[in-house]
Amino acid sequence: xxxxxxxxSFLMPLVVLLAFGYFAVRFHYFKLDNIAYLLKFFMYFVVPxxxxxxxxxxxxxxxxxxxxxxxxxxxVVVIMSTVSYILSRYFGLSHKNATAFASCASMPNIGxxxxxxxxxxxxxxxxxxxxxxxxxxxxAFISFVFVPMLRLDTKHISVVNIGRVFAESVKVPLIIATxxxxxxxxxxxSLPDFAIQSLSLISNGIVGFGxxxxxxxxxxxxLFEKSYLVWLLIVAKGIVMPLLAYLIATNLFSFDKQQLLxxxxxxxxxxAGIGVILAHQRSDIxxxxxxxMVGTIVLCFVSIALCHILL
Amino acid sequence: MSVWIKLxxxxxxxxxxxxxxxxxxxxxxxxxxxxxxxxxxxxxxxPAVSFLLFYETKFSDFVKHLDFAWMFALVTLIPLxxxxxxxxxxxxxxxxxxxIAASSAMSDLPVMGFLLILCLPHGDSLIPLLSIAFSVxxxxxxxxxxxxxxxxxxxxxxxxxxxxLRMPIIIASILGVIWMTLDVPLSPxxxxxxxxxxxxxxxxGLIGVGMLVSFRVYARLTKIQIIVMLAKCVAMPxxxxxxxxxxxxxxxxxxxxxxxxxxxxxSYLSLLxxxxxxDNDVIFDTTMATFFIxxxxxxxxxxxxxxxxx
Numbered sequence: 001x002x003x004x005x006x007x008x009s010f011l012m013p014l015v016v017l018l019a020f021g022y023f024a025v026r027f028h029y030f031k032l033d034n035i036a037y038l039l040k041f042f043m044y045f046v047v048p049x050x051x052x053x054x055x056x057x058x059x060x061x062x063x064x065x066x067x068x069x070x071x072x073x074x075x076v077v078v079i080m081s082t083v084s085y086i087l088s089r090y091f092g093l094s095h096k097n098a099t100a101f102a103s104c105a106s107m108p109n110i111g112x113x114x115x116x117x118x119x120x121x122x123x124x125x126x127x128x129x130x131x132x133x134x135x136x137x138x139x140a141f142i143s144f145v146f147v148p149m150l151r152l153d154t155k156h157i158s159v160v161n162i163g164r165v166f167a168e169s170v171k172v173p174l175i176i177a178t179x180x181x182x183x184x185x186x187x188x189x190s191l192p193d194f195a196i197q198s199l200s201l202i203s204n205g206i207v208g209f210g211x212x213x214x215x216x217x218x219x220x221x222x223l224f225e226k227s228y229l230v231w232l233l234i235v236a237k238g239i240v241m242p243l244l245a246y247l248i249a250t251n252l253f254s255f256d257k258q259q260l261l262x263x264x265x266x267x268x269x270x271x272a273g274i275g276v277i278l279a280h281q282r283s284d285i286x287x288x289x290x291x292x293m294v295g296t297i298v299l300c301f302v303s304i305a306l307c308h309i310l311l
Numbered sequence: 312m313s314v315w316i317k318l319x320x321x322x323x324x325x326x327x328x329x330x331x332x333x334x335x336x337x338x339x340x341x342x343x344x345x346x347x348x349x350x351x352x353x354x355x356x357x358p359a360v361s362f363l364l365f366y367e368t369k370f371s372d373f374v375k376h377l378d379f380a381w382m383f384a385l386v387t388l389i390p391l392x393x394x395x396x397x398x399x400x401x402x403x404x405x406x407x408x409x410x411i412a413a414s415s416a417m418s419d420l421p422v423m424g425f426l427l428i429l430c431l432p433h434g435d436s437l438i439p440l441l442s443i444a445f446s447v448x449x450x451x452x453x454x455x456x457x458x459x460x461x462x463x464x465x466x467x468x469x470x471x472x473x474x475x476l477r478m479p480i481i482i483a484s485i486l487g488v489i490w491m492t493l494d495v496p497l498s499p500x501x502x503x504x505x506x507x508x509x510x511x512x513x514x515x516g517l518i519g520v521g522m523l524v525s526f527r528v529y530a531r532l533t534k535i536q537i538i539v540m541l542a543k544c545v546a547m548p549x550x551x552x553x554x555x556x557x558x559x560x561x562x563x564x565x566x567x568x569x570x571x572x573x574x575x576x577x578s579y580l581s582l583l584x585x586x587x588x589x590d591n592d593v594i595f596d597t598t599m600a601t602f603f604i605x606x607x608x609x610x611x612x613x614x615x616x617x618x619x620x621x
Contacts, residue, residue: 013503020355020504029479030354034347041340041348046514197323198330201429201513208507209514212355 008305010120014211015301017116021215030216038213039273046210047111048177050203051135054128055181056191062129063185069263070133072253076245076267077141080106084236093285096150100283101229103146104276104292105236108269110135111174112214113297116207117265117304123258130262139175142274150282214297222291229285233271233292238299242267242307261311268303270296318614324426325606327513331521340522348519352422353582356515358483359508360421361449364442365487366497372439373446373491379564383444386551386572387451390542391416398535407593409459410584411535414597415542417452418574420445421480422516423609425509427570431617440567448577449484460587477586480579520578524599536597539576544604547572548612562618573612575605 024030084105088098108114110131118124118131184191222230245267249255255263271293280286335342395412403411418424424441428434457478490497497505532540551572555565576598584594 009500012500013507016500016504017507020508024354030350034350037344037347038351041345044340045334045518194319194322194326197430198326201323201327201426202330202518205511205514208359208504208509209351209511212351212508212511 008301008308010122010308011117011301011305014116014120014207017208017211018215018218018297021212022218024212025216032216035213035216038209039217042210042213043111043273044173046202046206048173049199050115050206051132051174052177052181052184053196053199053203054132055178056184057196058129058132058181058185060185063132066129066133068253069130069255069259070137072248072255072263073134073245073266074137074141075248075252076241077106077137079244079248080236080241081141081145094283095152096283097285099146099149100275100279100285100289101233103142103150103278104233104271104289106241107138107142107146107272107275108134108237108241108266109272109293109297110138110266110269112210112273113300114266114269116211117269118262119207121261121265127258127262130259131266134266136178138272139178142278143172143175146275146278150278218294218297220294220298222295225291227288227291229288230291230295233288234295234299237271237292238268238296238303242303257311261307264307264311265304268300268307270300314614317617318610320431320617321427321610321613323430324423324513324517325610327517328521328524328602328606331518332524334518335522335525342522342525345519345522348515349523349578349581351511352515352519353579354479355508356511357421357579358479359505360425360512361445361480361483362487362490362505363509364421364425364438364445365484365491368439368442368491370491370494373443376439376443376564378558379440379568380443380447382554382558382560382568383571384447384451386547386554386568387416387418387447389416389550390547391451391455393546394539394542397538401535403535406460406587409456410580410594411539411597413452413456413580413583414576414594414601415539416547417448417456417577417580418444418543418547418571419577419579419598420448420571420574422512422578423574423605424571425512426517427609429513431613436563437567440564441571444567444571445484446488449481452478452583453481457583460583478579478583516578520599520602524603526603528596528600532596532600533593536593536600539597540600540604543576543601544573544608548608562616566612566616566618569616570609570612573605573608575601 021030025032025035081102085098085102088101089095093101114134115128115131118127121127222234225231242264246260246264249260249263271289273293276286276289276293279289331345334340335345391412394415395408398408398411399405420441424437424445428437428441431437548569551569554560555568560568576594578598581595581598
């Protein structure tokens with residue numbers, strides 16, 4: 001227990017931030033109505049600014065050298081999403097519900113949780129390129145796999161318009177910021193000082209703002225959920241995915257200790273907010289996805305602390 | 312150091328502010344929704360900064376700069392009293408007069424002062440001066456402003472101190488002063504999260520306010536709001552300059568006194584107005600109107616008066 005607590009100490013400030021948000025809403029210090037807007041603001045402003053800053057300033061060779069890491073994460077996502085989709089179809093879910101289930105089971109929340117946790121690890125600022133490649137993989141899967149699949153109407157066989165999907169994806173601020181960042185990094189343009197400082201002012205708030213807002217969404221209602229889907233999602237995302245990431249990283253790739261830890265930590269992250277939004281908008285399991293997200297937020301801090309001890 | 316280099320230090324503040332403004336003008340974000348950001352600012356970011364300002368100042372530094380305290384008090388009191396008398400003369404109620412006067416004299420130190428610390432080279436050396444100026448504001452808030460806002464004939468008049476404690480900024484400042492006096496180091500488990508929340512000031516403070524600022528606000532300003540704006544953006548910096556010249560302040564103190572006076576009206580006053588059941592739209596509009604002018608003035612002050620901070 002002592003080892004667990006000392007190992008979890010690097011996570012404690014993040015837990016305190018979540019607690020600030022949680023208690024602010026529970027004690028009516030902050031109105032619940034404001035949360036949706038704050039989450040949207042975070043995803044449309046803070047995360048894109050941070051991503052652009054990190055991408056644009058990252059030496060391109062560092063990102064390209066991280067391809068084994070990106071590949072290992074992509075394999076984890078492919079296995080998780082395929083197995084979850086097939087199993088949920090087998091247990092009677094419709095195509096759209098199964099796709100939403102698969103996206104929630106395989107997409108980690110790397111914006112609100114992944115980056116703050118990575119930054120709080122010892123030497124965390126040197127690990128950001130791993131976060132970046134994982135984010136690129138996640139964005140690619142969401143834009144080019146899950147969104148088209150959720151659009152696909154299996155009753156009336158139709159062809160998904162790839163051009164339209166691409167055009168819609170390009171409108172997403174996070175994707176625009178990533179593409180712009182890559183363009184700046186590859187072209188070798190150096191950003192002016194005032195631009196770096198302005199973006200740093202915004203990105204400095206990512207940890208505090210993201211976690212307090214996320215804490216506001218936490219309720220412990222999921223503990224009393226009788227829906228098997230909620231618990232299946234919690235187990236799949238919170239336990240199976242980190243285990244799979246560990247197995248793939250150790251058996252297929254020769255990752256060093258640090259890469260192994262980052263790989264498992266990012267896989268431990270809770271259900272992605274975008275997965276929950278897609279589930280709400282395009283399937284009937286939005287509520288279950290929301291409850292599972294909250295469940296995995298609580299679970300992820302315990303599992304990351306355990307990973308830190310074991311790895 | 313050339314004026315251009317000195318100006319460039321505060322350009323990031325202007326860029327982030329205009330990012331917020333542009334995002335609302337272009338329809339990327341709806342301005343009315345950004346009141347959620349202001350709520351976050353008033354309930355999380357500003358209290359976190361208030362606490363840290365006192366916590367990171369040593370008591371001995373506080374005592375060393377006491378002369379700065381009374382000078383800032385003088386700079387704050389003159390517009391406060393003049394505008395209060397003028398608003399009272401024009402027939403506004405006691406609550407309105409107090410809030411109007413507070414808008415003309417209370418600078419947004421937790422937001423703009425903190426941004427100065429973040430953006431200027433060696434900005435940390437301004438922390439003791441900022442916390443002293445801020446403590447003067449908190450003192451005026453508790454002693455002069457809040458008593459005038461609380462309904463003395465209401466059923467809960469005996470709970471005056473409880474009402475004061477409803478202001479997050481006051482609770483955080485009191486806690487910060489206690490910590491400063493005790494000189495007990497804060498555990499990293501608490502210090503890191505509070506620091507993390509304080510760093511949200513540029514995001515929620517600048518972008519949030521930038522989204523709400525509209526040039527239309529200048530067209531609908533009432534006479535009293537124009538007076539408040541002039542008092543805050545013109546009279547108060549001029550008084551600060553006169554005081555600094557009259558008392559031969561050194562470079563750092565002079566810059567701090569003028570820069571803190573140029574800051575816009577305090578954004579936490581609208582929360583105070585809301586808590587005291589007063590129409591906070593007047594205060595909110597005035598804060599927004601002073602914000603844009605203050606950003607330009609801060610650039611000028613930085614170009615003219617900023618010198619190396621060591």
